[in-house]
Amino acid sequence: MHLYEFVCGIARSFRRRGLKVGISESIDACQAIGLIADRGLEDIITAIRVTMIKDPSKYHLIEQAIEEAVAGGGSGAGEESGGEEGAEGSDFQTQSMRSTRGAGQDRDSTSTQYVMYSPAESLHKRNLRPVDTSALKTGRRIIKRMRRRLAVLPGRRSHFSKRGEIEFAKTIRYSFKTFGEIMELRKSAKILSRARLVALIDISGSMDTYTDWLVRAMYLFKRFTRRVEVFVFSTRQRRITELLSVTDLEEVRRRLSNEIDLWGSGTRIGYSLKSFIDNYGNMLNRSWIVVIVSDGWDTGEPELLRMSMISLKQRVGRIIWLNPHTDRPNFKPLTIGMLTALPHIDVLAGLSVLENYTSFLAFFGKSIKPLRRGESLVRHKPERAAI
Amino acid sequence: MAKAELLEKLTIDTLIEKLEKHLYVADRSLATALYLAIKMNKPLLIEGEPGCGKTEIAKVLAEILQTDLIRLQCYEGLDASDAIYEWNYPKQLLYIRLLENKGDLKDVESEIFSEKFLLKRPLLAAVLHEGDIPPVLLIDEIDRADEEFEGFLLEFLAEFQVTIPEIGTIKCKKQPIVILTSNRTREIGDGLKRRCLYYFQSYPSREKELKILRLKVKGLDDAVMERIVDFVNIVRQRPEVSKKPGISESLDWANALARLSAKELNRETVMSTLPCIIKTQEDLIRLDIDSILSIIGGKSS
Numbered sequence: 001m002h003l004y005e006f007v008c009g010i011a012r013s014f015r016r017r018g019l020k021v022g023i024s025e026s027i028d029a030c031q032a033i034g035l036i037a038d039r040g041l042e043d044i045i046t047a048i049r050v051t052m053i054k055d056p057s058k059y060h061l062i063e064q065a066i067e068e069a070v071a072g073g074g075s076g077a078g079e080e081s082g083g084e085e086g087a088e089g090s091d092f093q094t095q096s097m098r099s100t101r102g103a104g105q106d107r108d109s110t111s112t113q114y115v116m117y118s119p120a121e122s123l124h125k126r127n128l129r130p131v132d133t134s135a136l137k138t139g140r141r142i143i144k145r146m147r148r149r150l151a152v153l154p155g156r157r158s159h160f161s162k163r164g165e166i167e168f169a170k171t172i173r174y175s176f177k178t179f180g181e182i183m184e185l186r187k188s189a190k191i192l193s194r195a196r197l198v199a200l201i202d203i204s205g206s207m208d209t210y211t212d213w214l215v216r217a218m219y220l221f222k223r224f225t226r227r228v229e230v231f232v233f234s235t236r237q238r239r240i241t242e243l244l245s246v247t248d249l250e251e252v253r254r255r256l257s258n259e260i261d262l263w264g265s266g267t268r269i270g271y272s273l274k275s276f277i278d279n280y281g282n283m284l285n286r287s288w289i290v291v292i293v294s295d296g297w298d299t300g301e302p303e304l305l306r307m308s309m310i311s312l313k314q315r316v317g318r319i320i321w322l323n324p325h326t327d328r329p330n331f332k333p334l335t336i337g338m339l340t341a342l343p344h345i346d347v348l349a350g351l352s353v354l355e356n357y358t359s360f361l362a363f364f365g366k367s368i369k370p371l372r373r374g375e376s377l378v379r380h381k382p383e384r385a386a387i
Numbered sequence: 388m389a390k391a392e393l394l395e396k397l398t399i400d401t402l403i404e405k406l407e408k409h410l411y412v413a414d415r416s417l418a419t420a421l422y423l424a425i426k427m428n429k430p431l432l433i434e435g436e437p438g439c440g441k442t443e444i445a446k447v448l449a450e451i452l453q454t455d456l457i458r459l460q461c462y463e464g465l466d467a468s469d470a471i472y473e474w475n476y477p478k479q480l481l482y483i484r485l486l487e488n489k490g491d492l493k494d495v496e497s498e499i500f501s502e503k504f505l506l507k508r509p510l511l512a513a514v515l516h517e518g519d520i521p522p523v524l525l526i527d528e529i530d531r532a533d534e535e536f537e538g539f540l541l542e543f544l545a546e547f548q549v550t551i552p553e554i555g556t557i558k559c560k561k562q563p564i565v566i567l568t569s570n571r572t573r574e575i576g577d578g579l580k581r582r583c584l585y586y587f588q589s590y591p592s593r594e595k596e597l598k599i600l601r602l603k604v605k606g607l608d609d610a611v612m613e614r615i616v617d618f619v620n621i622v623r624q625r626p627e628v629s630k631k632p633g634i635s636e637s638l639d640w641a642n643a644l645a646r647l648s649a650k651e652l653n654r655e656t657v658m659s660t661l662p663c664i665i666k667t668q669e670d671l672i673r674l675d676i677d678s679i680l681s682i683i684g685g686k687s688s
Binding site: 028031032035046047172226274277307310311314 | 398399415416419420422423426427429431432434436437463464476477480530533534570571572573574577580581584585586587589626627629667669
């Protein structure tokens with residue numbers, strides 16, 4: 001088999017499993033294999049790995065891809081089948097078939113398609129209804145205000161500050177007033193205006209009523225600031241940041257319908273948080289704000305939730321908890337999940353904060369200045385007025 | 388051997404050999420990735436847990452190739468002026484004052500915007516490097532830099548040239564060997580990943596870690612080293628530990644025990660030296676040392 005055929009077969013095999021392997025990667029792989037003198041299998045695998053796979057969690061696909069390429073299984077396969085590797089550990093069966101109008105109606109009828117399925121994947125996917133966009137305008141405005149209120153990081157803008165750093169350019173410009181004689185050193189400091197956000201959104205069965213809100217919230221949170229990560233969880237958690245990287249809300253809805261298989265499942269908040277910390281704990285530090293959207297109904301171990309909350313609190317700047325029941329007049333945090341998490345939360349608010357400006361002000365305060373470090377806005381007294 | 392010849396005759400096997408001579412124990416896969424990065428003139432992005440030798444590999448490579456290591460440490464807010472060049476404003480001001488006193492301000496503009504008032508930052512230094520062998524440019528912890536800087540790097544890594552408006556465009560004569568490292572505190576953009584070869588450096592196997600300790604730590608019994616490696620491996624698997632120790636922490640710990648002439652790993656020695664591998668107060672409180680000691684004690688017996 002020719003080297004080019006071999007590499008192309010591997011590239012096709014990777015693409016079928018959802019890896020982004022372009023022409024440039026294939027060219028690099030050909031060049032890399034060509035450079036290896038004795039071409040032992042181990043070196044070839046390394047060459048393919050360093051040039052074509054940029055995600056270590058996909059390394060396990062390589063041997064299967066080589067087998068397919070050697071057996072010629074990769075030839076004739078559709079380049080853009082849109083296949084996606086599914087849940088970890090689940091077995092997939094792959095069927096090659098000529099395109100017929102059916103499941104993939106919008107695809108090119110002349111291309112060969114690969115249909116991948118897994119019993120685990122298809123169980124909880126949900127065809128979400130079109131989302132009501134009327135509340136988006138207010139939502140965007142509130143998100144802007146929330147960003148300012150939760151800011152912990154200096155932004156690009158600076159203001160005059162005696163304790164700031166010397167600005168040479170400003171000093172020179174200021175000296176023009178005194179005919180070029182420097183009379184005063186101008187100093188400035190950056191204004192706090194940014195934050196990083198991780199949103200962990202509960203999409204279990206108990207949150208079913210709020211699905212419409214949840215989709216809007218995912219969309220809005222992704223636009224909170226530049227560094228945003230969005231995760232959904234029920235019995236396990238999944239990162240969905242990439243699914244939200246489009247501006248069209250309808251496309252976001254479609255992606256969430258097709259890709260997420262956790263809708264309406266049970267809730268294991270503690271386990272999901274722990275899994276999040278284990279996998280993404282490295283990225284967290286005091287400049288991150290964590291927003292958890294959940295009603296606090298947890299079927300998992302309360303101790304695990306407590307440990308996870310402690311661990312999360314140690315790592316991040318602020319924890320905001322949005323609970324749909326908090327909007328109710330006589331709300332009391334009585335669920336095990338809420339009682340366990342409450343001591344570690346900085347702001348506890350209802351879902352109405354993203355839709356109603358008055359509600360936002362009630363929960364987050366009227367000030368436009370960033371919250372002070374350690375300032376808590378948890379007001380969970382039973383007699384608190386309804387919003 | 389002439390320097391250029393050294394680069395020419397480099398093979399994967401000789402690279403492994405040379406890395407080991409410079410006290411760096413590398414897997415064949417890492418050596419292959421390095422070899423390909425050098426031969427293909429492509430940047431190598433190494434991702435992995437902190438303290439697993441990502442930065443060290445660039446240092447050792449520069450030593451092996453007998454060339455300069457130019458390091459750009461990334462941090463939040465890093466911008467092009469910190470990475471490429473900056474005009475030396477205080478020096479320019481002083482120079483203008485000097486010329487004012489002399490009363491000679493004729494060619495002041497062309498003079499103050501010349502190379503002698505230029506502060507060369509790492510990327511410009513790499514472009515202007517002159518030598519038989521290109522320098523090793525280490526762009527360390529790229530995940531700490533902002534996405535804007537990552538976007539800027541895309542252009543630099545494609546063209547390997549720098550444009551200074553007052554001077555013009557400077558293109559490098561020999562493309563530097565670029566190594567980027569990331570601790571995965573955030574996802575690196577697809578664009579940058581596609582321009583680089585990619586290698587993931589995970590925690591080493593028990594055997595490899597033991598080999599590293601034997602190579603780098605002197606004056607410690609082999610049995611103690613084995614127990615250190617076992618202990619650290621168990622700590623890495625413990626969910627209650629938030630900051631997992633890397634190889635550098637294992638080395639620090641082994642060196643500390645060697646300085647203390649420790650003959651065995653018992654509760655006392657562990658308690659007095661544990662901060663070498665555990666870096667937060669909470670982890671120190673939560674870690675059940677006795678249970679780990681009983682596990683590794685059982686293993687060694």
